Amino acid sequence: MKTLFLNFEYLVPFLLNQCGSLLYYFTLASTDLTLAVPICNSLAIVFTLIVGKVLGEDIGGKRAVIGMVLTMTGIALCITSSLSKTQRPPSTF
Structure with a gap:
């Protein structure tokens, strides 16, 4: 383990990967799952x-x-669809 963490060529991609994983989990926690996962x-x-x-x-x-x-x-369509749903006035049903 010590060798891996002292190896700069290993440590930088590892840290970038972990930052991406944290961003993924924070995104899942704060947005609609039907939009965030795809x-x-x-x-x-x-x-x-x-x-x-x-x-x-x-x-x-x-x-x-x-x-x-x-x-x-496809991502752009998902985002615009989600935005139009949130900006639409509530249904009167």
Whole structure:
């Protein structure tokens, strides 16, 4: 354990991962689950592809980019749908 925590190349990605996990749990605790879970899971895939590309990995070419665009479009639709529900006046039923 001591060797791992003294290794800078291991410690930085580990701490970033833990910060992402904390952000995920705080987001789940403070927002609607029907919105937070799909967004977090979708963004995990997008960030994995982006970091893979930055690190020089082959991410799958055009199909991966199209998938990321479709994922981001779906997230935008979820967010706008959620916003329109909260801004709508209450039903009179």
